[in-house]
Amino acid sequence: MRILTGFFLLCVSTITMASELSVHVMSPRVRETLPAQTVASAYFTVMNHGDKDVLLVSARSDRSPRVEIHEHRHDNGMMQMRKLESLLIPAHGQQVFQSGGLHLMLMDLPAPLKAGETVSVVLQFGDGAELELVLPVQTLQETLQPASAAGHSHH
Ligand SMILES: [Cu+2]
Secondary structure, eight states: OOOOHHHHHHOOHHHHHHHHHHHEEEEEEOOOOTTOOEEEEEEEEEEESSSSOOEEEEEEEESOSSSEEEEEHHHHHHEEEEEEEEEEEEETEEEOHHHHHHHSEEEOOOOSOOOEEEEEEEEEETSEEEEEEEEEEEOHHHHHHHGGGGOEEEE
Protein backbone atom coordinates (compact mmCIF):
# COMPACT_ATOMS: atom_id res chain seq x y z
CA MET A 1 0.00 0.00 0.00
CA ARG A 2 3.00 2.28 0.24
CA ILE A 3 5.08 3.48 -2.63
CA LEU A 4 8.53 4.87 -2.20
CA THR A 5 9.27 6.98 -5.21
CA GLY A 6 12.36 8.65 -6.52
CA PHE A 7 11.24 11.72 -4.67
CA PHE A 8 12.33 10.22 -1.40
CA LEU A 9 15.77 9.56 -2.80
CA LEU A 10 16.10 13.14 -3.94
CA CYS A 11 14.56 14.96 -1.07
CA VAL A 12 13.66 13.56 2.31
CA SER A 13 12.08 16.35 4.26
CA THR A 14 10.24 16.39 7.55
CA ILE A 15 7.28 18.06 5.83
CA THR A 16 6.92 15.16 3.45
CA MET A 17 7.16 12.67 6.23
CA ALA A 18 4.59 14.53 8.33
CA SER A 19 1.99 14.70 5.60
CA GLU A 20 2.82 11.18 4.52
CA LEU A 21 1.53 10.04 7.88
CA SER A 22 -1.42 12.39 8.01
CA VAL A 23 -3.45 11.32 4.97
CA HIS A 24 -5.76 8.40 5.18
CA VAL A 25 -8.22 6.96 2.63
CA MET A 26 -11.35 4.98 3.41
CA SER A 27 -13.83 3.03 1.27
CA PRO A 28 -12.06 3.28 -2.10
CA ARG A 29 -14.13 1.88 -4.96
CA VAL A 30 -14.65 2.36 -8.67
CA ARG A 31 -17.80 1.92 -10.71
CA GLU A 32 -17.89 -0.76 -13.39
CA THR A 33 -18.22 0.41 -17.00
CA LEU A 34 -21.29 -0.13 -19.12
CA PRO A 35 -20.89 -1.50 -22.65
CA ALA A 36 -19.08 1.03 -24.89
CA GLN A 37 -18.35 3.28 -21.94
CA THR A 38 -14.71 4.42 -21.73
CA VAL A 39 -14.78 6.39 -18.50
CA ALA A 40 -15.29 5.28 -14.91
CA SER A 41 -15.79 7.17 -11.65
CA ALA A 42 -13.79 6.36 -8.53
CA TYR A 43 -14.96 7.21 -5.04
CA PHE A 44 -13.43 7.27 -1.56
CA THR A 45 -13.11 9.43 1.52
CA VAL A 46 -9.72 11.07 2.01
CA MET A 47 -8.97 12.35 5.51
CA ASN A 48 -6.19 14.63 6.67
CA HIS A 49 -5.35 14.02 10.31
CA GLY A 50 -2.45 16.44 10.20
CA ASP A 51 -2.04 20.05 11.30
CA LYS A 52 -1.33 21.27 7.77
CA ASP A 53 -3.56 21.47 4.73
CA VAL A 54 -2.72 18.90 2.04
CA LEU A 55 -3.21 19.43 -1.68
CA LEU A 56 -4.23 16.56 -3.94
CA VAL A 57 -2.68 17.51 -7.28
CA SER A 58 -3.14 14.51 -9.54
CA ALA A 59 -3.78 10.80 -9.83
CA ARG A 60 -2.82 7.98 -12.15
CA SER A 61 -3.99 4.42 -12.70
CA ASP A 62 -2.76 1.17 -14.19
CA ARG A 63 -6.02 0.90 -16.16
CA SER A 64 -6.32 4.39 -17.62
CA PRO A 65 -3.90 6.71 -19.43
CA ARG A 66 -5.54 9.78 -17.88
CA VAL A 67 -7.15 10.34 -14.50
CA GLU A 68 -8.80 13.65 -13.63
CA ILE A 69 -10.28 15.17 -10.48
CA HIS A 70 -13.87 16.12 -11.26
CA GLU A 71 -16.76 17.64 -9.41
CA HIS A 72 -20.43 17.81 -10.25
CA ARG A 73 -22.19 21.05 -9.57
CA HIS A 74 -25.59 22.49 -10.30
CA ASP A 75 -25.46 25.46 -12.66
CA ASN A 76 -28.75 27.09 -13.70
CA GLY A 77 -30.57 23.86 -12.94
CA MET A 78 -28.15 21.80 -15.00
CA MET A 79 -25.73 19.26 -13.62
CA GLN A 80 -22.26 20.16 -14.84
CA MET A 81 -19.04 18.23 -14.54
CA ARG A 82 -15.96 20.31 -13.99
CA LYS A 83 -12.28 19.38 -13.90
CA LEU A 84 -10.33 20.56 -10.86
CA GLU A 85 -6.60 21.30 -11.12
CA SER A 86 -6.15 20.38 -7.47
CA LEU A 87 -8.17 19.76 -4.34
CA LEU A 88 -7.43 21.01 -0.83
CA ILE A 89 -7.85 18.57 2.03
CA PRO A 90 -7.94 20.85 5.05
CA ALA A 91 -6.00 20.13 8.22
CA HIS A 92 -8.10 17.85 10.42
CA GLY A 93 -10.66 17.71 7.62
CA GLN A 94 -11.73 15.46 4.80
CA GLN A 95 -13.07 15.38 1.27
CA VAL A 96 -15.69 12.83 0.26
CA PHE A 97 -15.65 11.52 -3.29
CA GLN A 98 -19.12 10.15 -3.96
CA SER A 99 -21.79 9.81 -6.60
CA GLY A 100 -23.08 13.23 -7.70
CA GLY A 101 -20.14 15.11 -6.19
CA LEU A 102 -16.40 14.86 -6.25
CA HIS A 103 -14.98 11.91 -8.15
CA LEU A 104 -11.84 10.75 -9.83
CA MET A 105 -12.57 10.10 -13.47
CA LEU A 106 -10.61 7.40 -15.23
CA MET A 107 -10.60 8.50 -18.88
CA ASP A 108 -9.98 6.74 -22.20
CA LEU A 109 -10.18 3.25 -20.71
CA PRO A 110 -8.68 0.78 -23.19
CA ALA A 111 -10.64 -2.09 -21.62
CA PRO A 112 -13.86 -2.30 -19.62
CA LEU A 113 -13.83 -2.46 -15.81
CA LYS A 114 -15.81 -5.42 -14.53
CA ALA A 115 -17.28 -5.84 -11.06
CA GLY A 116 -15.04 -8.06 -8.98
CA GLU A 117 -11.79 -6.78 -10.48
CA THR A 118 -9.46 -4.38 -8.71
CA VAL A 119 -7.89 -1.20 -10.06
CA SER A 120 -4.78 0.54 -8.79
CA VAL A 121 -4.89 4.32 -8.43
CA VAL A 122 -2.00 6.41 -7.13
CA LEU A 123 -2.85 9.76 -5.55
CA GLN A 124 -0.17 12.43 -5.85
CA PHE A 125 0.05 15.24 -3.33
CA GLY A 126 1.52 18.72 -3.55
CA ASP A 127 4.56 17.88 -1.45
CA GLY A 128 5.52 14.99 -3.74
CA ALA A 129 4.14 12.25 -1.52
CA GLU A 130 2.11 9.48 -3.17
CA LEU A 131 -0.46 7.03 -1.94
CA GLU A 132 -1.52 3.90 -3.79
CA LEU A 133 -5.11 2.75 -3.48
CA VAL A 134 -6.46 -0.61 -4.56
CA LEU A 135 -10.07 -0.08 -5.56
CA PRO A 136 -12.54 -2.90 -5.98
CA VAL A 137 -14.67 -2.52 -9.11
CA GLN A 138 -18.32 -2.43 -8.05
CA THR A 139 -21.73 -2.33 -9.66
CA LEU A 140 -23.68 0.93 -9.87
CA GLN A 141 -25.83 -0.04 -6.89
CA GLU A 142 -22.82 -0.90 -4.74
CA THR A 143 -21.02 2.38 -5.45
CA LEU A 144 -24.02 4.37 -4.21
CA GLN A 145 -23.49 2.98 -0.72
CA PRO A 146 -20.45 4.70 0.80
CA ALA A 147 -20.05 2.32 3.70
CA SER A 148 -20.35 -0.85 1.65
CA ALA A 149 -16.74 -1.10 0.60
CA ALA A 150 -14.20 -2.45 2.98
CA GLY A 151 -10.78 -1.05 2.47
CA HIS A 152 -8.44 1.18 4.27
CA SER A 153 -5.18 2.65 3.10
CA HIS A 154 -2.66 4.31 5.32
CA HIS A 155 -0.29 6.90 4.03
CU1 LIG B 1 -16.21 13.14 -14.23
